[in-house]
Amino acid sequence: xxxxxxxxxxxxxxNSGFSQDYHFxxxxxxxxxxxxxxxxxxxxxxRFSVTHxxxxxxxxxxxxxxxxxxxxxIGKGIRDEKSYVGIGVLLLNDIGGDSRFGNKTGAINFAGxxxxxxxxxxxxxxxxxxxxxxxxxxxxxxxxQWNGTAIDPTLPTGEENSMTTFGYLDAxxxxxxxxxxxxxxxxxxxTISVESGVAFFHLNRPKLRYNAITTDKLDIxxxxxxxxxxxxSSRAALDFCYLQAKQGKHNEIVGGVYYKxxxxxxxxxxxxxxxxxxxxxxxxxSTGVLIPGVSLDFGGFKxxxxxDMLLTKLRNGYGGSLEFSFSWTAMKYSIFNK
Numbered sequence: 182x183x184x185x186x187x188x189x190x191x192x193x194x195x196n197s198g199f200s201q202d203y204h205f206x207x208x209x210x211x212x213x214x215x216x217x218x219x220x221x222x223x224x225x226x227x228r229f230s231v232t233h234x235x236x237x238x239x240x241x242x243x244x245x246x247x248x249x250x251x252x253x254x255i256g257k258g259i260r261d262e263k264s265y266v267g268i269g270v271l272l273l274n275d276i277g278g279d280s281r282f283g284n285k286t287g288a289i290n291f292a293g294x295x296x297x298x299x300x301x302x303x304x305x306x307x308x309x310x311x312x313x314x315x316x317x318x319x320x321x322x323x324x325x326q327w328n329g330t331a332i333d334p335t336l337p338t339g340e341e342n343s344m345t346t347f348g349y350l351d352a353x354x355x356x357x358x359x360x361x362x363x364x365x366x367x368x369x370x371x372t373i374s375v376e377s378g379v380a381f382f383h384l385n386r387p388k389l390r391y392n393a394i395t396t397d398k399l400d401i402x403x404x405x406x407x408x409x410x411x412x413x414s415s416r417a418a419l420d421f422c423y424l425q426a427k428q429g430k431h432n433e434i435v436g437g438v439y440y441k442x443x444x445x446x447x448x449x450x451x452x453x454x455x456x457x458x459x460x461x462x463x464x465x466x467s468t469g470v471l472i473p474g475v476s477l478d479f480g481g482f483k484x485x486x487x488x489d490m491l492l493t494k495l496r497n498g499y500g501g502s503l504e505f506s507f508s509w510t511a512m513k514y515s516i517f518n519k
Contacts, residue, residue, distance in 0.1 A: 206487050228508055231247075231508070253269075255268065267294060273286040286311070290308045314347055345392055357378035374410045400429035406424040435465070473488060485504075
């Protein structure tokens with residue numbers, strides 16, 4: 182029994198701390214995942230995104246997280262000159278290990294965005310989510326299956342309890358602030374822009390029922406994130422990103438900078454062709470991870486690739502993590518704003 186309890190305790194730790202709970206390294210690509218109030222606060226009208234992460238490639242088993250999201254804006258003006266509403270949907274699948282332990286989450290975000298003046302936006306948002314957690318312990322071996330020479334999966338485990346599948350509703354909320362008028366040509370026309378927000382997740386502290394003998398509650402998770410874009414020249418800019426998450430005793434900080442340079446220039450009069458630029462840089466995670474990456478933004482299309490490099494001794498057993506992101510944004514036309 183003690184082996185099952187140890188495994189369940191590991192599940193709780195891995196999935197309740199931010200460092201493992203649907204973690205993505207490209208913190209500049211999934212704003213509404215970290216703050217419901219950021220839903221709809223982007224340059225454009227509708228946006229659809231996909232992110233996939235293969236974590237701990239060298240662990241000998243798969244730990245994968247996939248996210249698909251969509252955002253629409255209702256009542257948005259051309260230059261954010263009037264109040265509007267942002268609505269977003271998130272679909273997430275996080276699974277890993279021999280037990281296939283993971284969660285499937287569906288969430289919907291609502292945000293109200295109010296312009297304070299031509300260069301300042303303030304928003305508040307809420308999120309309602311449903312998560313289903315499951316595992317298959319028949320795929321896991323125990324020490325009780327040791328036959329004197331090796332682990333024999335055909336031997337009985339001697340365990341009386343198994344992992345149960347369960348689901349729960351979740352509630353979250355946040356506020357977000359943005360400075361700097363949004364333009365199609367971000368690199369050339371903004372000297373400086375700032376976006377910062379705070380959010381609180383698991384406000385209702387949902388119960389986790391992994392089996393008949395354990396009941397736990399998710400701690401409220403606090404997230405602060407900020408991005409500052411500074412124009413170096415008419416063809417280049419620096420993106421500084423920072424995110425801090427605290428949940429219970431777990432605290433994580435991720436920060437770094439990307440350098441963006443203009444590749445092709447968009448049309449100035451017709452605006453049928455938009456700027457495209459290439460970026461590269463790195464983030465550092467307080468748990469001892471260096472995250473170099475590259476990005477390519479081509480009009481409304483955005484691509485990103487990053488690789489987590491463990492700087493601790495764990496790198497020998499787990500290796501790094503590879504992450505891809507893609508998004509498309511409707512920049513000129515809108516379904517809901519005609």
